[in-house]
Amino acid sequence: MFNFTFDPAGGILCVRVVGSWTLPEVERYAREARERFIAARQRAGLLRLLIDLSETDILSQTVIDPLAKAGMQYSHPDDRVALVVSSTLLKLQMRRMMGDAPAAIFASADEAAAWLASNESVVVPA
Numbered sequence: 001m002f003n004f005t006f007d008p009a010g011g012i013l014c015v016r017v018v019g020s021w022t023l024p025e026v027e028r029y030a031r032e033a034r035e036r037f038i039a040a041r042q043r044a045g046l047l048r049l050l051i052d053l054s055e056t057d058i059l060s061q062t063v064i065d066p067l068a069k070a071g072m073q074y075s076h077p078d079d080r081v082a083l084v085v086s087s088t089l090l091k092l093q094m095r096r097m098m099g100d101a102p103a104a105i106f107a108s109a110d111e112a113a114a115w116l117a118s119n120e121s122v123v124v125p126a
Contacts, residue, residue, distance in 0.1 A: 004036045011044030020057040030070035037074045047079040048116040054086045059093050068097045082112035
């Protein structure tokens with residue numbers, strides 16, 4: 001299950017995911033993400049997206065590719081994306097799934113939100 005919320009003070013669109021992704025959830029995400037991303041850009045000027053996966057299970061291989069496609073098809077070069085993960089395996093999955101996208105991965109939502117509000121570049125660890 002996932003839900004979107006928008007923080008007008010910080011201009012941050014948050015997606016909180018709980019449990020396991022299923023293919024129907026990925027399809028619903030793809031439909032809703034487009035509208036939410038457009039609305040966030042209109043309100044804040046650019047997309048600052050915080051994806052909170054701290055209560056998410058490890059992704060199955062069957063949802064990784066469709067989920068990546070669902071998120072990336074609406075992305076813009078100036079978007080700022082921060083992911084919050086709670087396990088090393090999920091962190092590795094997210095790094096692989098995000099590829100060259102300008103995204104940063106954090107252990108807490110507070111760190112992610114602070115980075116989204118800053119002008120710091122994405123630093124990809126070796």
